[in-house]
Amino acid sequence: MASRYDRAITVFSPDGHLFQVEYAQEAVKKGSTAVGIRGTNIVVLGVEKKSVAKLQDERTVRKICALDDHVCMAFAGLTADARVVINRARVECQSHKLTVEDPVTVEYITRFIATLKQKYTQSNGRRPFGISALIVGFDDDGIPRLYQTDPSGTYHAWKANAIGRSAKTVREFLEKNYTEDAISNDNEAIKLAIKALLEVVQSGGKNIELAIIRRDQPLKMFSAKEIELQVAEIEKEKEEVEKKKPKKST
């Protein structure tokens, strides 16, 4: 008697799946890659920029958004859904400041976004949000944080994570290369993020968008030139490593 109705709206299937939520996760896997890294004194967000059409204004396509002075997020999935979630999160950040007199903690706003997403998995006639989000920031106590939410409404804290297309490849790269040394230096953390993205992004630095938050400082978006500089440094380091190799084999 298991009819196809459980695929159209969010009710349980006989074997315990919420198909709409799973399909939403598939939609996320089609989105462009985003990577987040939690350093000791810095948090980094990097996203793969989709190549824009010739006549399109590049500046209107922003995938990294500030939620408040000390929190920002990147997403993978349906851009329109992300816009709605980001707007609600921004309002909540200010409401929190108004009622509680303190800025939100990163965990609080992540929980809010996750609760919002969960509501849409339990409402009649609504579909879940088709986005996963990486939320980074510093709390008042100066501790850096990185959280990831998914369409089902769960959230977890991560040291480094990737979402979107080729997330698995990037995550494996991060698992191999995320060391205490790599993240203790701000610059190294930034390079790690770029290196991770370069694994999966075509045509190099042009298609990368990067943002960082340092402790007690506001969000900083990297310009294309700054990214190019970092990419050039990475390539130089790679070449030096390559040069050393042949000498060893003789």
Next chain:
Amino acid sequence: MALQDVCKWQALDTQGPSPHLPEAGGWAVPRGCDPQTFLQIYGPRLAHGTTTLAFRFRHGVIAAADTRSSCGSYVACPASRKIIPVHQHLLGTTSGTSADCVTWYRVLQRELRLRELREGQLPSVAGTAKLLSAMLSRYRGLDLCVATALCGWDHSGPALFYVYSDGTCLQGDIFSVGSGSPYAYGVLDRSYHYDMTVQEAYTLARCAVTHATHRDAYSGGSVDLFHVRETGWEYVSRSDAYVLYMELQKAPGLEQEQELEAEAAQVHPELATPQDAEEGGELSMEQEEATPEDSRIIAKTEMV
């Protein structure tokens, strides 16, 4: 369009405060009257007189109050408690209608506890004051009278806020509330400074309340003294107001002030032990402070 919108069904809002109290304006008044006018003409005349004060200084926040509950010229209770613990790091001095104050403090305790469970930490004193004033302002014009000073210690150090039932929420270093407050302010403004020692602060608070009880008919009984430190609040003492006043009158003159300062520098250790507000058990009352050393220290701030 979502099904619940079509059916016009609203999910319960579990995030906002839910005091389960009558809706503002949901009063059972005769037809044709609005609650405000009705209460103004026919409402009970609730008289309120008291002296409470609170001030913040380097070592925390001091809260002191008299203990007389009056109803017109009738002393309803000579030994009431006007300083209410909210949680381990927050006290409230209450003035106005006792019933209103006690009820709203219980509501506040519940809201804070819910937030603590939800967020993993208590809101700051500023947030608590905001919350209380928002809850009270919904009942504005309906004859609620709650004038309270929230005394607490949070991540920003000692914090003091004054909240009134019309929604006023003020931050400050010294507040005195009640019919005896002008007399208390006089004494406080004379001797307050942020870098006082703990004993100086205790003496100043007792002195201010005692002088207010002497002149204000609606204040009297005993003087309660509380201290909020970094480790939590503690109940310092309850002393009879008349006894304290007599000691102040016996104070030596100006020329002995230098001596007394030297002696007062050899300060006694604190007398009370920290209590846990959540236990809500009996508060142990300290013995009356009628010791000779104390009267000398009281006298120190008496100098005019």
